[in-house]
Amino acid sequence: MRFCLTLFLIVLFTPLSVQAQMVGIEVTVLQRTTVSDNPDLESVTIKAVFAPGATTGWHTHPGDEYAVVLSGQLTLRSHDGEERTVSSDSAYHNHRGIVHETVNTTDEPATITATFILKKGEPISVPWSESDH
DSSP states (O other), rough: OHHHHHHHHHHHHHHHHHHOOTTTTEEEEEEEEEEETTEEEEEEEEEEEOOOTTTTOSSSSOOEEEEEEESSSSEEETTTEEEEETTTTEEEEEOOOOOOEEEESSSOOOOEEEEEEEETTSSSSSEGGGGGO
């Protein structure tokens, strides 16, 4: 039952192009709520499990992303060439609109929890490709 609910929420809140990019990543929406004193904004918290070799593909977020690595290790790459590795018990922040991808380059799964601050109705993630820009 939980798998069906997770799959339903992913399909409901994620554009098809993003779903196609996110092979090997299991996403569960943990919470979606209005930001205090601003009914136009919402906070969306997810848990994502990255299988070995999984990638988000290049994308942006229409709002800021705040994430904590719960287990494993991930490589964060920005389109400007910056690359860094984050491991369990570390946090990272992606500013709104930054083109980036997150990749599990290890042989072990990696799990994060991430919170996005978005205008109500905006998708969590927007795919990006060089040919589109």
